[in-house]
Amino acid sequence: MRKLKDILNHKDNNLPIPEQKKLLRKILLLEREQLFHETNDVNWGAKQFFRALELLKIPEKQLKEQLIAKKLFLACYFPIRFELDIARFSEEYWLFPAVQEGKGLLWFQYGDGKENYIKNKYGILEKKKEHCFEYNSSMPPMLCFVPGLAASKEGYRLGYGGGYYDRFLKTNRDQITAIFCLPSERFLIDDLPKESSDEKVDLIVW
Template sequence: MIDLDKNEIRSSLLTQRGKLSKSEVESMSRKIVSSVQSHAEWKNAAEVLLYWPIKNEVDVTPLFRDALESGKKVYMPCCRRDEPGIMDFGVVRAEEDLLQGSFGIKEPCRSKCEFPDAISPDVMIIPGVGFDRKGYRIGFGGGYYDRFLAHPQKAGSLAVGVCYYFQLVDNIAVEEWDKPVQLICTDKDVIWPK
């Protein structure tokens, strides 16, 4: 895949991901969630950023429940309707705080949730259509997470990319604004990019 551009890689990986059965998504996601939970950074985190999965993304809802049960502060993204590419982050205390939002994704309800001006979670769980072994990612193409990851994070915070093993690609063309994740958890491997 090294010679393909981002759009070709994105299209190919989304097609593959779209063909996964419900049981395949559940099985592989369980392994990825277990991998994340095994890291001290997750166990010790006071504040975490999570997402709500769509379109056969890695199902991290068990991390959401684990975080709430263990008293972590949970942030989730909410896309601004009038500003493409920009997300705000709400503090979610229960699944009932989420509403169907942009792109069919469950988002924090703006009337129920607190939306701080800035966030600096200890662990950020970052979805991706694809990742390379250096930690660079391909998303859906809207630049939402690229903009977020470009902001300076507090020392010691950990950006964790989660994807299925087949979503690892040899090399992703990197733009100057692209920021890599520090850890990638797949159903078969854990990668600490250099």
């Protein structure tokens, strides 16, 4: 586990929290890109995905049956900026997010693949809003793979600054099991700069 003080120098550690986060994102994005290019593409996210299923006690070959039996949703994200590619394992029943500007996340089923998708302002594939729904507490619980750059030993996640997942987790805390997969232990940090809006994740895998 790395120490924050070894990533940011003393001067940087005295910056306001948003500025510390911004600097960390810049550093870790470069590190993740380098690690991606050093890694066999077929392994980029595979180990973490199967490890997560193992820790959740869901046999990979029985994934769909287990989710149906336990009445659970499975949500993921399409990778950008060299994120781990958990989406490569997608099946038609998986859920993916669509951004509501100024509001939160909507969700849609993967369905037949990525046909007729559009790109949002972040360059992420999603479906038009008429094909999406808003998740609420009357729906089945959700296992949600969340994106991000790093995690702290306390379970906090360094995202990209939009706050969409933090708001989603806070609103649906009792319904969501958030799973955060890291490329390696290098992205597990003893402490992260935190704001009151930051939400913990439930499971961190690397």
